Amino acid sequence: MSTIAVAGPLAGAARVRRDGWLTTPLTTDPTRAEAQVRSLIYRHHPAAPGPVRCLTARYRTATFTLGSPPRQLLKRHGDETAYLGEVLAYQLLGDEQVLPELHSTSDTTRTLVVDFLDEAADIDTKDGFDELIAAVTAIHTAPARWAPTTAEAMSRWRVDAAANAPSPAWVLRPAAWRELTQLTGAAHGKEHVPLGHLDLKADHCRRRPDGRLALVDAETLRPDLTGMADLVTLAYLGQADGRCLSPRWVRQAYRRHTNGLGAQWGDADLVRAMRAFANATGLTSLHGADQ
Incomplete structure (x- = not known):
C-alpha cells in the first residue's frame, strides 16, 4: 500500500x-x-x-x-x-x-x-483561538473524567502500558517515543490514555446551540498519539490565514488550560515533549512552538 x-x-x-x-x-x-x-x-x-x-x-x-x-x-x-x-x-x-x-x-x-452546526466559530481573534485551545485541552484531559467502565475498556491504551510495550511500527526513533510517553505520563498520570490527532481546521470549528465551540469531523482521533500532534497544529493554525498569534502564547495557553483541567505540565517538560514527538515521528517543524 x-x-x-x-x-x-x-x-x-x-x-x-x-x-x-x-x-x-x-x-x-x-x-x-x-x-x-x-x-x-x-x-x-x-x-x-x-x-x-x-x-x-x-x-x-x-x-x-x-x-x-x-x-x-x-x-x-x-x-x-x-x-x-x-x-x-x-x-x-x-x-x-x-x-x-x-x-x-x-x-x-x-x-x-x-x-447540523451551520454557525462558524471565529478563531481569528485571540479570545476565539483561546476558546479553541480550551476545547482541545478538554479532549486531551477527558480520560481523567471517564466513568470507571470506560476507563477499564480503554486500559490497553494507558501510557503505563505503552511504556512497557514496543513502540508503534510508524515510530522512527523508539528512544524519543519512550521519552514522550514518560513525559506524558508524568504530566497526566500513569493511567492516562493519550488522546490526540484531531483534524483541526478553521472550518471544523462551529457553534453548538448552547453557544459552545464544537469540533466537527472527529474521525481522526486516536488513543495513542498524545496531545503533541494537536499542540503543534494549534501553533501552525495560530500563524495561518492571516493570524498573528505567537506560538509561545499558544503553548502557554495550552499549558494553562490543560493544567487547569488537572494535568501538571511544566513549561520545560512540555517543550521537551514536543521535541520528542518531532524526533520520534520525523516531523519537520514545530512552527516555533518550542521557542
Whole structure:
C-alpha cells in the first residue's frame, strides 16, 4: 500500500493513503449518493428528519443535511476504520460538550447522524483561538473524567502500558517515543490514555446551540498519539490565514488550560515533549512552538 507525505502542520509525521485504496469507495456523484442515502435512512435512522440533501460526495466520506432548514447531518463512511474511529470519539467525549450532539449510528451502513452546526466559530481573534485551545485541552484531559467502565475498556491504551510495550511500527526513533510517553505520563498520570490527532481546521470549528465551540469531523482521533500532534497544529493554525498569534502564547495557553483541567505540565517538560514527538515521528517543524 502506497503512502505519501502530507504538507501542512504535521508534514513529515503525517502519511495518507493515495486515492483509490478503498476496495468499495463511495460514489462521488451527488445525485446518486443522495438516492442511496434515501434508501437506507428510513431503515437505519428512522427518527431522522427530512428532506435529505447531499452536501458533499467524496470517495471516502459523504455528508447530507437532514431537515428544511437543516437540523441534522448524516455522515457516511466508505472506510470502516474511519467510521469506528468517529463513533469511538463520540463515545469517549460525550460528556465534554466539544462535539456536535450524536443522535444515532449504524454499523451496517457506516453512517451516523449528528446535529447540523451551520454557525462558524471565529478563531481569528485571540479570545476565539483561546476558546479553541480550551476545547482541545478538554479532549486531551477527558480520560481523567471517564466513568470507571470506560476507563477499564480503554486500559490497553494507558501510557503505563505503552511504556512497557514496543513502540508503534510508524515510530522512527523508539528512544524519543519512550521519552514522550514518560513525559506524558508524568504530566497526566500513569493511567492516562493519550488522546490526540484531531483534524483541526478553521472550518471544523462551529457553534453548538448552547453557544459552545464544537469540533466537527472527529474521525481522526486516536488513543495513542498524545496531545503533541494537536499542540503543534494549534501553533501552525495560530500563524495561518492571516493570524498573528505567537506560538509561545499558544503553548502557554495550552499549558494553562490543560493544567487547569488537572494535568501538571511544566513549561520545560512540555517543550521537551514536543521535541520528542518531532524526533520520534520525523516531523519537520514545530512552527516555533518550542521557542
